[in-house]
Amino acid sequence: MNFKALFATLLLALFLSTGTTVFAKTAQATATINIRSSPSTSAKIVGVFPKGFKAQVISTSGEWTKISYDGVVGYVKTDYIMITNDNSKANSKKALSTSDQVFYQTAVVLKDNARLRSDKSTSSKIVKTLSKGSKVYVLSREQNGWIKVKTSDGVIGYMAYYLLKINGASSSKTVSRGGYDREDKINYNGSLADRIIGFAKNFLGIRYRYGGSSPSTGFDCSGFVQYVFRNFGIHLERTAADMAASNGVRISPDELRPGDLVFFDTDGGRNYINHVGIYIGNGMYIHASSARRCVTISDLTSKYGTSFMMAKRVIR
Structure with a gap:
């Protein structure tokens, strides 16, 4: 093993021994926007990143961010996404122990025996059933119509859109010529x-x-x-x-x-x-x-x- 390889191995071992975590970045679309083949508004549109959905961030440079969404890799305008770090479990638990009302939207359950699931699938484990009128905290909007929520007693899981009335979940959109670069008037309530x-x-x-x-x-x-x-x-x-x-x-x-x-x-x-x-x-x-x-x-x-x-x- 040459010196450079040995140094890299030792550095990696030291890094792992400290328990330091590298956080992947996630982008959530704040508007339905075009995914382009290169960082230019004149570049080919290779896909669409819908409002409220999430994608993996590959890199960010100025006003453009490279993402991977639904099998499509390309560039979106940074102004129309919200980038967050995927925190470690410890940090997530710490964040959830603080005041939910400060950090999260609330939602009301619309049906009795509404199912809170362990994952974003109707075949996943049911971790809790909720009664009509129960309040939950909205942690994130996921792909395929699922919402990640936390119950008042601290149980975290996923619920389908149609089971919830999300407080204040409306916004507005103007469609620009040639594609989507703004938001649409949507009401999920x-x-x-x-x-x-x-x-x-x-x-x-x-x-x-x-x-x-x-x-x-x-x-x-x-x-x-x-x-x-x-x-x-x-x-x-x-x-x-x-x-x-x-x-x-x-x-x-x-x-x-x-x-x-x-x-x-x-x-x-x-x-x-x-x-x-x-x-x-x-x-x-x-x-x-x-x-x-x-x-x-x-x-x-x-x-x-x-x-x-x-x-x-x-x-x-």
Whole structure:
């Protein structure tokens, strides 16, 4: 072993013996923003980093930060993210022992027997059940519709968005030309349908991609609808035709209410369902449009309206 290698080994051993911890950095988007291939607003958009979601920080230089999010590596504007260190367990426990009301938002549980889980999955261990009206502290918003919370008696775990009413959880957005660089008006405090629609509007402007099912790479129509509802614990089939055949209860057009699914045959033959969107009220629906090449809001009386086939209700 040469001198440099020996020195590096000794230095590493000394470092480990001191118990010093190197903290990885995490970025949380404060707005839905573009991920670019290089640190320039003229660089290619390789994905989208949605508001409230988290990513690993690779490096930061001035007004740009390099991140890894949902399998996409690229650059985002530093102004639109919040960077934090992933603290050690000891530091986390110390922070949680201080006044929660000072550091965290509060939320109210909306249903009896609401499940607090050990991880961000409906198959993970249930660590506690909470009654309707219970107060919890919001520690962070995670990917795929989960919220990390702490109960009043100190139990930490994950809950789905639709189980909680988050106090003061609204913000505003202006969509800039060419992509997302600002926030959207979102309110998670209403009914389940309101929260689903608010979550769906996070992705307005995200590009259309055939077969796409992720905000970082793009959506097709059914991928978008499936992704949105999955964030609220509702499983839907992958294609528009399968959703129409298997999910929910069929309703008449005059029974439509926000959160219902609307189905179309865009080929004009009115004999096969190949498109789906989410009804948002007032004759409008949100969908991933191949014609407009992005997630957008359309009128049922528009071109798609002439190919309307049926509606189904999946929110009970």
